[in-house]
Amino acid sequence: MEKIRLDNVSFAYSQQKSMIPVISGVDLSVAAGEFVTIIGPSGCGKSTILSLLSGLNSPSEGDILIDGEAIRGTGTERGVVFQHYSLFPWMSARKNIIFGLRQLKPRRSHKELAEITDRYLSLVGLDDVGDKYPNQLSGGMQQRVAIARAFAMDSDILLMDEPFSAVDAKNKMGLQGLLLDLWNSGPRKKTVVFITHDVDEAILLSDRIVVMSACTKGIKEIIRVNFNRPRNRSALIKTPEYAAMRHMLINLLFDDLIEEVAV
Numbered sequence: 661m662e663k664i665r666l667d668n669v670s671f672a673y674s675q676q677k678s679m680i681p682v683i684s685g686v687d688l689s690v691a692a693g694e695f696v697t698i699i700g701p702s703g704c705g706k707s708t709i710l711s712l713l714s715g716l717n718s719p720s721e722g723d724i725l726i727d728g729e730a731i732r733g734t735g736t737e738r739g740v741v742f743q744h745y746s747l748f749p750w751m752s753a754r755k756n757i758i759f760g761l762r763q764l765k766p767r768r769s770h771k772e773l774a775e776i777t778d779r780y781l782s783l784v785g786l787d788d789v790g791d792k793y794p795n796q797l798s799g800g801m802q803q804r805v806a807i808a809r810a811f812a813m814d815s816d817i818l819l820m821d822e823p824f825s826a827v828d829a830k831n832k833m834g835l836q837g838l839l840l841d842l843w844n845s846g847p848r849k850k851t852v853v854f855i856t857h858d859v860d861e862a863i864l865l866s867d868r869i870v871v872m873s874a875c876t877k878g879i880k881e882i883i884r885v886n887f888n889r890p891r892n893r894s895a896l897i898k899t900p901e902y903a904a905m906r907h908m909l910i911n912l913l914f915d916d917l918i919e920e921v922a923v
C-alpha cells in the first residue's frame with residue numbers, strides 16, 4: 661500500500677524577485693512500512709524535499725500525498741528530525757520533547773509525558789541531560805535530543821535529515837540499531853524517509869536508495885537493497901554483493917560531481 665507520493669513535485673526559492681529552482685519534476689512513491697533513503701551531492705535538494713514532506717514548505721508545482729490526501733502543513737503523523745536539530749533554545753532537553761508530545765497526547769499528565777521523555781532520552785544514551793538547555797549540550801547531544809523527540813512521538817512516518825551526522829561512530833551504530841528496532845516495533849512498520857551522505861549507512865538501513873542529481877534537479881536512479889534483514893554489518897560488508905552496490909552508488913554520486921564541474 662502506498663503511504664507517501666510525490667507527484668511531479670517542483671520547488672523554487674524566491675530570491676531578490678527571481679525564483680531559484682531547486683528540484684524539478686520529482687516523482688516518488690513510498691510504500692507503507694518502507695525505509696527509503698535519499699542520497700546526493702550537497703545542494704541537490706534533499707533537505708528541500710524533507711521540508712516539503714514535513715509540510716513546512718509547499719511545492720511550487722505538483723502534489724505531495726499521504727495516504728492519498730494532499731498534505732496541508734505539518735502533522736503529528738510525521739515525526740521529523742531536521743538537519744539543524746531545531747530545538748527550542750529556551751527549553752530544557754526534557755521540555756523540548758514534552759512540548760512535542762503534548763500536542764500528540766493532550767490528555768496525558770505531565771508526569772506520564774516526562775516518563776516517556778526520560779525513557780527515550782535514555783534510549784539515545786542521554787540519561788542525565790533532561791534538565792540541560794541546548795546551549796549546554798554538544799552538537800551531537802543536541803542531535804540526539806532531536807532524535808529522542810521524533811522517536812518519542814512514535815508517529816507512522818519518520819522523516820530524518822542526516823540525523824546521525826554530528827554523532828560519534830560508537831553512538832551512531834547504536835542509534836542506527838535503535839532506529840531499525842523502532843521502525844520494526846509496534847503493530848505495523850513505520851514508513852521512513854531518511855537522508856544521509858553516508859553510503860554504508862544507506863545500504864545498511866534501506867529498502868531502497870534514491871540517488872539525486874544536482875545537475876537535473878531530480879532523481880537520478882533508485883536502487884533496491886535486497887540484503888536479508890536483520891543485516892549484520894560486519895558480515896555484510898565482506899560480501900562481493902555489498903562491495904558492488906557500494907561501488908555503484910559511489911559511481912552514481914561521483915559521476916554527478918564530474919558533470920557538475922564540467923558545466
Ligand SMILES: Nc1ncnc2c1ncn2[C@@H]1O[C@H](COP(=O)(O)OP(=O)(O)OP(=O)(O)O)[C@@H](O)[C@H]1O
Nearest residue numbers: 673675680682701702703704705706707708709743
Ligand atoms: N531558504 C533558502 N533560500 C534560497 N535558497 C535556498 C534556501 N534553502 C536552500 N536553498 C538552496 O537550495 C538548494 C538545495 O538546498 P538543500 O538544503 O535542499 O540541499 P541538500 O541536498 O540538503 O544539501 P546538503 O547535503 O548540503 O544538506 C541549494 O542550492 C541551496 O543553496
Ligand SMILES: [Mg+2]
Nearest residue numbers: 706707743821
Ligand atoms: Mg541538507
